[in-house]
Amino acid sequence: MDEKLGQELAHAQEIYKMVVEFFVNYSFQILGALLIFMIGLLVARKVSAVIFNLCQKKELDITLSRFIASASKIVVMVLVGIIALGKIGISITPFLAAVGALSLGAGLAVQGLLSNYGAGLNIIMTRPFVVGDTISVQGVSGQVKEVQLAFTVLTNEDGVQITIPNRHIVGEIIHNSFEYTLAELSIGIAYSEDPDQAIRLISNSLSDLEGVTDDKRPQVGIENFGDHGVNIGIRLWLPTQQYFGLLYEANQRIYAALKTNDVVIPFPQQEVRILNESIKTSGSGSGSPNS
Known part of the structure; x- marks a missing residue:
């Protein structure tokens, strides 16, 4: 028992001695590497912020600006990591070889994820x-x-x-469609009504609708000729984030404008004709065999 305890104490002393020797020999290198890493982290953040602000001043897209800023931060941190590892005497050549071998296997395992990243880079660069x-x-x-x-x-x-x-x-x-969504509406008027008046009433009712701009004015005109009336088509560009609210308001305005000015909106009708002459002829023909 005493012999086993002595061996454990000897091992502990050897480990303690190795730790002390390591810190005595490499303490300044470790402190230097940590200092380099901390300064590098601050520099990377500063470089990223400066590049992002510069991109914003040049009025670049926000997504592209963030990507460039993040990429610059990663590049700076990689360079700092190489310098810090070199400071404590660690060569990065074997490390790069191991990363390359692992990347091959990882690439096969995460093909879908990598394809998403590749597609994302394509979107950021081409900006569709x-x-x-x-x-x-x-x-x-x-x-x-x-x-x-x-x-x-x-x-x-x-x-x-x-x-x-x-x-x-x-x-x-x-x-x-950028920040707008196209709404395509249609409303019918009776053939007895003046389509020019209806078009004018609808256009006026939508002229001050929220979200309607001078470069995207509503388009109103005769869409087609239906069975029960003339169909007036309306093409209206509405802000996407207010689409349904403004769509319902536009329908309400169109209906109110036509109703206030007594423009008749037809409803589907079906005309049924009973041909008495044919019925009588058919009835007399069917009764002759029984007579």
Whole structure:
């Protein structure tokens, strides 16, 4: 028992001696590496902030500005890490070789994730849309809230967030209506009414609708000729974040304008004619065999 205890004490003394020798020999190098790392971290943050502010002054897209700032911070931190490791005598060559080998295996395991990152980089660089645009892709639509390397976040008027992996966006057909969404409405008037008057009334009722701008005025005209009346078509650009509220208000204004000015809005009718002559002939023919 005493012999075993003595061996454990000897091992503990050896470990203690190794730790003391390590700190005696490398204490200044470790402190220097920590100091370099802390200064590098501060410098990386400062460089990132300066580059982000510079991009904003140049009026670059917010997503692209954040990406450039983050990339610059990562580059600075990698350089600082190489310097800090060299300070304590650690060579990064074997480390890079190990990272390369691990990257090959990890790349095969996370192909989907890497494809999302690649697609995200493509979106950030080519900018088919930016934050604030309204897009439709893969059967979903909404206003772009955030563009990350792995995914894009859309939102709508109800506050619902839609997260789309970037690999499902790149290579697909994208409809970009920027910050607006097109509403296509239709209302019928009787053939006895003046369509020019109806078009004028509808245009005036929508002229001061919230969100309507001079460069996106409502388009109003004869859409087609229906069975029961003339159909007036309305194309209206509405801000995406107020779409349904303004759509309902536009319908209310159109209806009120036509009703106030006694413009008849027809309703579906079906005319049924009974041909008595044919019935009589048919009835007399069917009764002759019984007579």
